[in-house]
Amino acid sequence: MKDFTLKIVTPEKVVLTDKVSQVSVTSSTGQITILSNHVPLVSQLAAGEIVVKQQGKEENLMAVFGGFVEVVPGQVIILADRVENVAEIDEDRAEEARKRAEDALQDKKVDSAEFAALTANLEKEMNRLRIVRKYKHKGIRTGKH
Missing domain, CATH: 1.20.5.440 (ATP synthase delta/epsilon subunit, C-terminal domain)
Structure with missing residues (x-):
């Protein structure tokens, strides 16, 4: 599976910039799973979760409290109001x-x-x-x- 760049940004900081194989987010219309060949998209995020998958690593699980996701070829950008790692x-x-x-x-x-x-x-x-x-x-x- 081909990787793509994921950037997760809040007003305070860049939370994550990394190569990932898959990311799932909670949009205002439901759950979206994004792979490297996903069509371009801009969607509003609802309060929910972000699940990040990387080759050979454990899932990175986060709570998100609104924002937007943008999918362009080779990159996904999540502009979030707030993000918390589930482990925290x-x-x-x-x-x-x-x-x-x-x-x-x-x-x-x-x-x-x-x-x-x-x-x-x-x-x-x-x-x-x-x-x-x-x-x-x-x-x-x-x-x-």
């Missing part, structure tokens, strides 16, 4: 944060801007939990922040 997600902390976000949403005194921020935070924590729980059975240790 602390499941207990994410669960506590999810509970705090749910409790805050129950407060009847929040205005619409606060409600939107709390809802986004709840979605982020639920995404983190879903992904870490999905891959925990593969022996991926979750880290403490």
Whole structure:
């Protein structure tokens, strides 16, 4: 299988630049798996996961919190709002944060801007939990922040 260049970039840093054989992302319309011969594409990313496969290496698993993916011949660029390596997600902390976000949403005194921020935070924590729980059975240790 032919490799291609994958770049994952957030507003803070370049997360990854490497040759890969396959990358799967969660787009706003569903899961997309990209191989070296994929047609050109630009798609919005939803909160979900990025699965990176390289010849002879373990999968690199990440949680992504929105952004865009662009596929051009020989290269895939992911411009992400935020990316976290699954091994670095602390499941207990994410669960506590999810509970705090749910409790805050129950407060009847929040205005619409606060409600939107709390809802986004709840979605982020639920995404983190879903992904870490999905891959925990593969022996991926979750880290403490």
